[in-house]
Amino acid sequence: MPVMKLYGYTLFGNLEYRINTRQLINVKNGKVKKISDTKARFLEFILSNSNGGYLHDEDIIFHVWEKYEMSGSRSQLSNTIKSLNMDFLNVGFNKKLVTWYTKHTYFIDLDEVKRCYVEV
Template identity: 25%
Template sequence: MERVLAGYYIGRDIRFELEHRKLSSITFKGQEYILRDTMMRLFVYLLKNANGKIVCNEDILFHVWDQHGLKSSSQRLWQVMQQLKIKLIALGAPHDFIMRVEGFNGKGYTLKSELIRPYYFICEKTNKE
C-alpha cells in the first residue's frame, strides 16, 4: 500500500483538493474556488514549505514564477497572495492563517501550522515488469 497526498484540511471548515485544484467549504456546501496555475503553485509551495516556518519572498518568487518561465516581482507576489487570502477568509480561514513576517533573511510568509492537516489516498502498488 502506498500513501499519496490528496490534499489538505485547513481548520475545520476548508478542504483543498490537489487533483481538482479546489478550495471548498465543508460547512457551506457549494462555496468553492478553483485555483488558477500561479495561485495553485503558490498555495502548494506555502503548504509544503511555510508550514510553521518562514519562507522568504525570494524563494517563493523563484519556485512559483521563475522556475515556470514567468516574470516574478514583489508586486505580483503581493497581488496573488492577497487574492488567495481573500478566498481563504471567505471560506472561513482566520485572517492570520497566512502571515507576512520580517526576519533575518528579509521579508517572507508563514502559515499557522496547527490549522493544517494533510489527507491521503491509499493506493495499492502494482508490479510493472
C-alpha cells in the first residue's frame, strides 16, 4: 500500500514551494528561488499550523528560532516576513502570504494554499 508524503505547497495557484529543495517556483514564468533554512522553517510552520489563518508572534518565534536553540525576536520575525515577501517578488509573484493583523498576531492567507503529496 503506497504511503503519501507531503511534497510541498501550491500558493495562489501559480507559486509552488518544495519542501526538500526549499525552493519557491513560479510556474507561470519558470523563475526559481532557493530560500534559507530560517525562511523555510517559517514558511513550513505557518503553512502547517495557521488554523483559521491567524498565528501569534510568540508561537512563530518559538517554532522557527527557539526550538532550534536560536535566539528569536519580533524584529527577526518582521525581517523574515519582509525577506520572504522579497523572495516572492524575485520570482515574479506580487501577493503577500503573511500580513500583520494586530499588535502580536499575523494573518496567513490560506484561501489559496493547497498541499501537494507524492507516493513513497
